[in-house]
Amino acid sequence: MDELDRYHDLEGQSSHQGQTESTVPRKTTFLAIAVVLLVVALIGMVIAAVFAVSADGSSKTRPRNLIFVLADGTSPASYTFAREMSNFNSENPSPPLPLDQYFVGHAKTFSADHVVTDSAAGATAYSCTQLTNNEMVAVTPEGRACATLLEAAKKQGFMTGAVTNTRVTHASPASFTAHVPHRDSEQDIASQQTYNFSQSLDLLMGGGKAEFDERDDGVNFIEVLKSDGVKVIYTPDELQDLNTLPAVGLFAESHLDYEIDRMRNTPRTQPSLSEMVAKTLELFQKDGRKFILFIESGRIDQAAHANDPGAHYWEMNQYMKTAQVLEEFVGMNTETAVFFTSDHATGGISTGRRYNNDSYPEYTWFPNVVLRQTQSMAGMTLRLMKGEDLQTVYLEETGIDLENDHPEAYAELTGRTPTDNLQYKSALGFPLTSEAMIGWTTIGHTGVDINTYRMGVDISSIKGVVQNYKIGEILADTMGLVEALEEINEKYKSWTFDLTDISRGIQKMVKYHEDL
Numbered sequence: 001m002d003e004l005d006r007y008h009d010l011e012g013q014s015s016h017q018g019q020t021e022s023t024v025p026r027k028t029t030f031l032a033i034a035v036v037l038l039v040v041a042l043i044g045m046v047i048a049a050v051f052a053v054s055a056d057g058s059s060k061t062r063p064r065n066l067i068f069v070l071a072d073g074t075s076p077a078s079y080t081f082a083r084e085m086s087n088f089n090s091e092n093p094s095p096p097l098p099l100d101q102y103f104v105g106h107a108k109t110f111s112a113d114h115v116v117t118d119s120a121a122g123a124t125a126y127s128c129t130q131l132t133n134n135e136m137v138a139v140t141p142e143g144r145a146c147a148t149l150l151e152a153a154k155k156q157g158f159m160t161g162a163v164t165n166t167r168v169t170h171a172s173p174a175s176f177t178a179h180v181p182h183r184d185s186e187q188d189i190a191s192q193q194t195y196n197f198s199q200s201l202d203l204l205m206g207g208g209k210a211e212f213d214e215r216d217d218g219v220n221f222i223e224v225l226k227s228d229g230v231k232v233i234y235t236p237d238e239l240q241d242l243n244t245l246p247a248v249g250l251f252a253e254s255h256l257d258y259e260i261d262r263m264r265n266t267p268r269t270q271p272s273l274s275e276m277v278a279k280t281l282e283l284f285q286k287d288g289r290k291f292i293l294f295i296e297s298g299r300i301d302q303a304a305h306a307n308d309p310g311a312h313y314w315e316m317n318q319y320m321k322t323a324q325v326l327e328e329f330v331g332m333n334t335e336t337a338v339f340f341t342s343d344h345a346t347g348g349i350s351t352g353r354r355y356n357n358d359s360y361p362e363y364t365w366f367p368n369v370v371l372r373q374t375q376s377m378a379g380m381t382l383r384l385m386k387g388e389d390l391q392t393v394y395l396e397e398t399g400i401d402l403e404n405d406h407p408e409a410y411a412e413l414t415g416r417t418p419t420d421n422l423q424y425k426s427a428l429g430f431p432l433t434s435e436a437m438i439g440w441t442t443i444g445h446t447g448v449d450i451n452t453y454r455m456g457v458d459i460s461s462i463k464g465v466v467q468n469y470k471i472g473e474i475l476a477d478t479m480g481l482v483e484a485l486e487e488i489n490e491k492y493k494s495w496t497f498d499l500t501d502i503s504r505g506i507q508k509m510v511k512y513h514e515d516l
Contacts, residue, residue: 063457064335066292066479067326071319072119072172073301073346076451081351082316088367098323099340099453105464106449107471109344112141116447120183122343123175129472137171138179145179145495147488151200152481159202159291161280165256165273166298167208176294177201181497186211194221197230202245205276207252236271239279258299258376259314273297274321281329304347306425307440309433310373330456340453348441355434369436372399377425384418398432406431
């Protein structure tokens, strides 16, 4: 090789080496930029997991867990009534209820077809984030199934549960766990809760055992649940020992007893709402996954339907105990949001009523009269239906001498056959109500706005006066469930019901009122 060739050869090596060295910084820079962008993206994902942007463009902390509490039939006056009752013997004239410090505002409650909603439409507004007609359970006015928050939550990997002290097949819990065009179809609701259990629930607790194992079709759905690996329990002791999921607790054939009656039983034959909730939270916390839980304090409503002040108070008292359980849980699990509301008000209770039209009304009412009541009007009615003496039962359970102090009411009641319906129970409670100077406007629902409360992670976009379904929308947005709801609703377009044979109106509520 001559000098020129050797020169060109060396020059080529030098040139190639120079190109390699000059590209290294550029590649290193590109790699560094890529790493930075990846880190930024990961940070963004973390931030997005913690903070959500709501529909109005405001940012908010996204809770890990959500607990939605429905105090069925609770009016704003129910809270005043409960506060004064709870603190009658206190030196403080009006100490706060556990929820007072968490007050947010009010919710409007009308349904798609009535200015006064029922529980089915009221609960569906929250569960499906849209209005529907009275008596419809997670079904649109057009007759199509609508996706629920619990179904969407399950799709997104949340644990889910529903706890109530009514039948689990009753309108409010059913609106989160099933789809039927009329609330009376409780056996259909039970079948859906059974066959679709794994798609929407990890836990279900309340009453209504008869809807599962004493059915018209002869199918024992409790055995079906067990065959699918679901633990089924029936007693407070079994609840205390429960340590595994999935599970169903059916603690009564129908609704659980009113709290005023449950406390009479020794030993206790049914758990309280707060005990069921405490166990549920224990199990969910043990599992460790994020969760969304529906809770209903349902017998507040039924006591108000019966115009039963003592039963109404003790249900409110148990509801406040449940709120305290939740407050304690949130204190230790700060990524949890709890939202409290109602579906509607019931009974139109007032603390103060004019009974004597011949004189100017007194500005007072008497909690001590109600505190003397030791059994629900429903419980007393059942005793009278078995032949017990009216005067004896009433004096024993209310301290009121019915025959001598309320002769007109005594004559009316002795002239009627004791019947397990709202009209009789309301009449039975009237002497007690009048002595306490408490008023009731109806044995049905009212259209007043109802209270809202929140604790834990702040869902600040729920404030002031909000339509009920808007609350459902905000909760779905807050928990990142909007897309899942849309996907399920797309699938449900073909799940429709024939509405032509459904008779609407008050006659369809007969079974509901008789069950109270």
